[in-house]
Amino acid sequence: MTPDELEAALRAVGAERYHNLHPFHHRLHDGQCSRAEVQAWALNRYFYQSQIPIKDATILARMQDSALRREWRQRILDHDGEREGDGGIERWLVLTDSLGFSRDYVASTQGILPATRFAVEAYVHFCAERSLLEAIASSLTELFSPQVIGERVSGMLAHYDFVDERTLAYFTARPPQAQRDSDFALAYVREHATTRELQQKVLDALVFKTDVLWAQLDALWHAYVEGHRPPGAWSPEA
Numbered sequence: 001m002t003p004d005e006l007e008a009a010l011r012a013v014g015a016e017r018y019h020n021l022h023p024f025h026h027r028l029h030d031g032q033c034s035r036a037e038v039q040a041w042a043l044n045r046y047f048y049q050s051q052i053p054i055k056d057a058t059i060l061a062r063m064q065d066s067a068l069r070r071e072w073r074q075r076i077l078d079h080d081g082e083r084e085g086d087g088g089i090e091r092w093l094v095l096t097d098s099l100g101f102s103r104d105y106v107a108s109t110q111g112i113l114p115a116t117r118f119a120v121e122a123y124v125h126f127c128a129e130r131s132l133l134e135a136i137a138s139s140l141t142e143l144f145s146p147q148v149i150g151e152r153v154s155g156m157l158a159h160y161d162f163v164d165e166r167t168l169a170y171f172t173a174r175p176p177q178a179q180r181d182s183d184f185a186l187a188y189v190r191e192h193a194t195t196r197e198l199q200q201k202v203l204d205a206l207v208f209k210t211d212v213l214w215a216q217l218d219a220l221w222h223a224y225v226e227g228h229r230p231p232g233a234w235s236p237e238a
Helices: 003-017 023-029 035-060 066-080 088-098 103-108 114-129 132-143 145-159 169-192 196-225
Strands: none
Touching: 003 132, 003 169, 003 196, 023 035, 023 145, 023 196, 035 066, 035 088, 035 103, 035 114, 035 132, 035 196, 066 088, 066 169, 088 103, 088 169, 114 132, 114 196, 132 145, 132 169, 132 196, 145 169
16 A cells, blocks of 8 residues: 555554544433443543553554654653643643543542453553554554544533533643644554565554553443443442
8 A cells, every 4th residue: 555545554554443432422422421430431531541651651662763752752751741740640630630530540540340450461562562563553543533532522521510610620631732742653553664574563552552542431331321330340239
């Protein structure tokens, strides 16, 4: 494929498989979730957020080019912040604070769903074990996130009186970061996926990442919408 054809194929993966198509996504944004379901979503999503800088650090450690490392390390700063009380993880904790969780409990991850843990850990391992090209390609779900984040913020503000612009600050800060990161990763993939075999690997990497995100919502639906909560997972009644 030409670089343009490859990009079109990558975007088609998002159009067909990104988790904005999941029924839990629509339930959350359309105001159909109970407060407990929103709590469960925020609690479980914290684990994903907390592992993103760890994932990015594993990728950074494998980069031989200093210019590439300088570009990639900004992702870690975005999540960890420059100082205490800064960064995306801190902003996510503001959300879980507002939903009634203690920070110690959230950070312990003891109440998250087993499928959440398995999916997120699989993503970190993927980025550590696969080629650098595949690891970078797996981040390209960021191509599709800015629009979805806008839908999430507007929908949640419209439907839930227990969130506000301050508690959703993670999402208002994230779109320009995701746009910057996806522009860089897409340019890298377009330049380096130069054979059919490599192009298939980057497509498969993006499919894998969409599966990671989809599996997390599947788990939330099964546990908190259908009521099949596994032992040890957070209970609204506790």
